[in-house]
Amino acid sequence: MPQVNELPTVASPVMEPAPIDRRKALGLLAAGIASGLASCSKPAETIIPYVAMPERLVPGEALHFATTLPLSGYGRGVIVKSIDGRPIKIEGNLRHPASLGATDLFAEATVLSLYDPDRSAVVLRDGAITSxxxxxxxxxxxxxxxxxxxxxxxxxxxxxxxxxxxxxxxxxxxxxxxxxxxxxxxxLGDPAAEAGATLAFGRPLHAIPRLDKARIIVVLDADPLGAGPDQMRNGRGFAAHRRPTTSDFSRIYAFEPVPSLTGAKADHRLALGTNEIGEVAVAIARAQGAAVREPAIPERARSLVTALTKDLADHRGAALVLAGPGLTAETHALVHWINTHGQAPLDLIEPLAxxxxxxxxxxxxxxxxxxxxxxxxxxxxxxxxxxxxxxxxxxxxxxxxxxxxxxxxxxxxxxxxxxxxxxxxxxxxxxxxxxxxxxxxxxxxxxxxxxxxxxxxxxxxxxxxxxxxxxxxxxxxxxxxxxxxxxxxxxxxxxxxxxxGVIANSAAPPVSAGEPVLPALADAAPKDEHGDEQGHERLALVLRPDPCLWDGSFANNAWLQECPKPLSKQVWGNALLLHPDDARRLGMAGGDVVTIASRGQHVQAPVLIEPGLAPRSASLTLGMGRRKAGAIGSGVGVDAYVLRGVDSPWLVPSVSLARTGRRQAILTTQNVVRRPDDVRELFPVHQLGKPQALPKTLAIDDRPSLMPERPRPDNGHAWAMTIDTSLCIGCNACVVACQAENNVPVVGPEEVARGRDMHWLRVDVYDHGGSGDQQLGFQPVPCMHCEHAPCEPVCPVAASVHDGGGLNLQVYNRCVGTRFCEANCPYKVRRFNFFGYADGQEYANLGLDPYRGQKNPEVTVRARGVMEKCTYCVQRISAAERAADREGRQVGADEVHTACQNACPTQAITFGDLQQPDASILRRRTEPGHYALLAHLGTRPRTTYLADVRNPAPDHGGGGT
Structure with missing residues (x-):
């Protein structure tokens, strides 16, 4: 890693060792004043104003247009904000069924790729520019x-x-x-799903699951809440039945070889190998009366399979089974039989392509x-x-x-x-x-x-x-x-x-496919033998799309390269995920570079230990290792397509691993919190139907404090935010939305290695499973906007202050970079720009002129040496207040929406004014399970949470066993 020059200097003729007399000092002062006045004079260049203003264009005023963004060939409706003809921000389109007003991180980052200077601009013939x-x-x-x-x-x-x-x-x-x-x-297609539908129905129909109508959801190596064209629609459907105030709280069972977002939110999760998951499908079908062979499910899965088959029988018409791309065509056909038999809430449509x-x-x-x-x-x-x-x-x-x-x-x-x-x-x-x-x-x-x-x-x-x-x-x-x-x-x-932004009544009509045919099932696979004649350990390699780069087409997008992967928090690269037991048996540790070989192909990748894997399974993401992506994406990570098979694109049945003797640092922005004491204190989890019922609303600590009295709103507002951790799926849409809205800079891998990432919003991950199990929860953490803010009294220049609406503000032009506020913040949500990450010292090509077109003119681009933090999108609050003043009214109860709130596909984030009696946030803050993070410190945060709620099956504990 190259050494960084912290304080670059240049030689100056006035900084000479000889003493400066009074005459010389006055001369230098006069010269400085003269040069300062000259810099404020009228520019010499000629400027030409508009003669005829373009229609609807008012300088500095935003216009909004509906359009659609593709992902893997499917559309997601969005509303694009444009200022002075420059698209700068993307929001979801409420009218579009694929977005329902939300976005994902790919949609948010599309606006940055528009201004990418590495985009192709000329016709090439044999690599040379032509016409x-x-x-x-x-x-x-x-x-x-x-x-x-x-x-x-x-x-x-x-x-x-x-x-x-x-x-x-x-x-x-x-x-x-x-x-x-x-x-x-x-x-990233799923040929097994198409082949499975053909086996079941005689034609390649596509299944459209309706999670909003499902009470019981069983995912077999599937990830409906994960990245993809349907993430926003599935996320909204998932959230429809995950509030403890509803009477029909859903239950999710997940069987998967690799941790996923759906598995993280499941009420029961069990890590199984891909072949074992196929046997679970056989067990479900047999329990529903299918004439299939006996399943060979492992002993540790039997009780869970028994519980879910009972749930499926009890919720006929509201139970859904989903199969993932790693399973065989026969398993997909079997799942079609299960869903048809159970009258599952899903539609079958003809292929659209x-x-x-x-x-x-x-x-x-x-x-x-x-x-x-x-x-x-x-x-x-x-x-x-x-x-x-x-x-x-x-x-x-x-x-x-x-x-x-x-x-x-x-x-x-x-x-x-x-x-x-x-x-x-x-x-x-x-x-x-x-x-x-x-x-x-x-x-x-x-x-x-x-x-x-x-x-x-x-x-x-x-x-x-x-x-x-x-x-x-x-x-x-x-x-x-x-x-x-x-x-x-x-x-x-x-x-x-x-x-x-949508053509009415254009959805594909569901088809009546008739009774599906039960597939002919092969005998259960024998227990895998691991090892070859050279004694190399063999494991199954599970391939997945990269949750931030998708198939690799977003590799040159700096926002996505620096966006932490939801479960591992890795940035600027990918790694081979290994189970701790497998790593121990192989004598490998996190950061060891290993050679992964299969069928004559090999790549080298660093190891990342992941306890949520199924034993004897490893995992690697696609989309990295690009050679010609551009200045941002070339040479980052490992190309897993090299190991992919034609007949089995999502599972390499057997790979061998060999140590290279080298080590490589894996860049992560944070760690998953696994210590039981920390998890209990910071991330409360409650199980429905258990003795530890949801508590009453937690009161914000009012113990005596040396801090000033609670700031009283003097402008009629008291802005606050509540985040429902039951609904948060950790998708990172809020993180990238905040970055796009607030001109949050990218720092690059070298600075991340020093712990200097600049995101104003992070998503903490907590593992609240038991030993040998993994059950994850997500907690977005912006600035808490504490009423007793520890950052304020320690600032020597009053750069950290409160405003009349209760916002903890950072006055950038006062900040002198002492970082006292950062040291005194218990939530660690402040970021210090050690370099001009957005102002002269940008990473790679991010300082080139085209990227300036994306900047939001309503938000300051911070110079070096300034502390940054979440502001509750104060520019949006100000715009709403100005609009209300012009129209002679008050700001509406739920009129202001922050960027992270708008992006969230599950509507986990609620923002509003506590002074408005009909504001949605007041209702959320009175729900059971409401709590403040680190409330015992007495900081009185305006950002609060609702506890994560899970719904395990009766007489069966949450988690995987």
Whole structure:
């Protein structure tokens, strides 16, 4: 690690060792005054004001527009805040069924990727910059060749897509060139689920679970609350039945090899190997009357399986079983039988990725085989990166050069662009016109928030050129798709669809699939034998999407690289997760770099000890180890795609581990709290139906104090926040939302290693399980805004003060950096910028001009040497107060929403004014289980919590056993 120059200096002619006499000192003083006055004079450059102000644009005033953001081909509706034509913040769209007013960390970070200076900006031919005119000439030549042979040898490769316009264009392309073929590649797809539906129903139907209607939820290696296109919808459904004030509190059973967000929130969790989880499905089906063989479930799972089968029988019509991608197609088919038999609350719909004629895409495996066989002469790859995210054993990168014409279109000149003869820069989603469907089929429009920052084209315009429509615009192509839908009054229909951000009544209708077929089950797998002829230990390797980088497409986003992973809190990298017993048996410790080998492929990764793993299972996340991501993401972490198999993409059945003798620091921002005494004090947990019932509301400590009396609101407000830990799923949407709203800087891996992360909001993780078990809870911790704030009396310059609404404020231009306030804060929520992380000493390329476009002008960009902290989004409070003053009214009871509150998919965060009798926060603070963190210190925090509540099965304790 390079040494950091804490106080860089430059030589100065006035700092000479000789003494300065009075005459010289006065001369220097006069010169300084003169230079200061000169710096305040009128600039020499000519500035030109607006002659005609653009429509609806008022300088400094925000406009909001509805649009949709894609993730793995599915849409999530959002509202984008734009100031002076610059998109700066993303919020959820209440009208859209996939977001329901919330966001996830990928949606929040999309606005940063818009201004990424590493985005592709020019057309490349064989790696050299060329012109669009040259590209057009190349298109004309290739079109002549395709027309001559009806497109034989021509292939189009896309990512997963549900865009009606793109699918319509692909259908037109295949009609124009009948022998051409369309392929699709989804690195995070679930082929076992599709195959399982085909086994059960004879066709590849997609299941849409309705968690809001489920009282009993059984997850078998699934993670519906984890990152993904449906996280917000599933999170809201989960929260619908997790308040202790409701009479139908749900119960969740989780069987999983690797800790997940759903497992963390489960009332019962058991860590099992993937094969053992398949046997649990067999046991459930047999208990419901299925004619299947005896299950071979392990002894430690028997009592839990007995409890859940009783629950499933008692809650017919309100019980749901979900299978994950690591399970076999037969297990997925068996789960379909279980859900149909139990009348589970889920819908089955037809696949959405079909052309209007019903044509489905071929697979990436078929494309690779044809490339290797020399059957492909021309290939166009749109928005994909198969040279990076396909399994190494597939050999796509080696086969691709066999095609004569290779065009890659994407937002980055990535690993696949490096192998292409042509690379075309695509427009960012916030610069584009398009359309897309949510997981349930609901369609919505994508509209641009800003004119393209570079000369780029959209995927629609690229496909139009392939069929000879060189002048087609995305706007016209999308309108053409929906013109028949709008009818005679199309313009009004179009305006309404853009305004709402969703097309009404466009969800896919559920299909009646009939009685599912029971799959033929193979015999139970024998007990795994671990070890090979060389004596290397063999374990099963479970692969998962990275919870912060997804499939790797977000690798160059600095917010996401520095966002702590929800369960491990690791940043700037990934690690091999090992169970403590396995690590002990192998003689490995946390930080040891090991070689992971399987089927002739190997990678090296540091070890991270994780007690929540199933024994004999290890885990590694996909999405890291990029070679050509950009200045932020290249060379960070380990590429797990190398180890992936074609037939079993989510589970490598056997890997061997070998020590390298090297060690590598694993960067984490905090640790999971596991000490029982600390957990009991800091994170109370209550179980429904147990003797320790929920206590009455905990009173805020009013013992005598040397601190001043409680500050009385002198402006009519008393702002406060309450966070329900029962509902928090640890997804980190609030963390990134706070970063986007408040210009919170990225510090980079070197500074994180010194403990200098700058997030204003962290999510603490507590393990309240017993020995040999793991049950996690999440506790978001912003500033407590204490009424008896320990930070205030120790500040020598009164930079930490209270305002009339009870907010603990930090006056940046007073702060002199003593850090006394940080030392005196028991909650450790203050951050000190040792360097100009956002003001001249940015990490990597974060100081380049394009990134300045994202900054929120309503929040100060702090200079070096200033203490920072959560402000309850005081700029939003101020805006609401100013609006109320203009309109001659009071601020509404729930009018002000903080950034973290808006982002939360489960609505775990409530913010409001304690002076308003009808404010929601007053109701939350009177619920059972209300408590203040470290209340015994007498700080009287305005940020308080509701205790985590679990609902274990009767006569069966919480946790895994």
């Amino acid at each position: 669009y005119e040259a590209l057009q000439q190349a298109f004309l030549g290739e079109q002549q060749h395709m027309r001559a042979n009806d497109g034989e040898g021509f292939r189009v490769l896309t990512g997963p897509t549900t865009s009606p316009t793109l699918l319509r264009q692909i259908g037109e392309l295949l009609r124009t060139y009948p022998k051409a073929r369309w392929h699709s590649h989804d690195p 079909r052309t209007p004629e019903g044509r489905a895409p071929a697979s990436i495996s078929e494309l690779t085989a044809d490339l290797a066989a020399g059957k492909v002469t021309q290939i166009v790859m749109i928005g994909v990166n198969p040279a990076y995210d396909t399994p190494a054993e597939l050999g796509f990168a080696a086969a691709l050069p066999n095609a004569r014409f290779r065009l890659h279109a994407g937002c980055y000149a990535n690993e696949t662009a490096e192998l292409a003869t042509w690379h075309v820069p695509l427009s960012h989603v916030l610069e584009s016109w398009s359309d897309i469907r949510a997981r349930d089929g609901t369609a919505s429009l994508i509209q641009p928030l800003i004119r393209p920052l570079h000369r780029t084209m959209t995927d629609h315009e690229l496909l139009a050129r392939l069929v000879g429509q060189a002048d087609a615009r995305s706007y016209d192509l999308v309108r053409e798709t929906w013109r028949s839908q709008g009818g005679a009054d199309f313009e009004n229909w179009w305006s309404q669809a853009l305004h709402d």
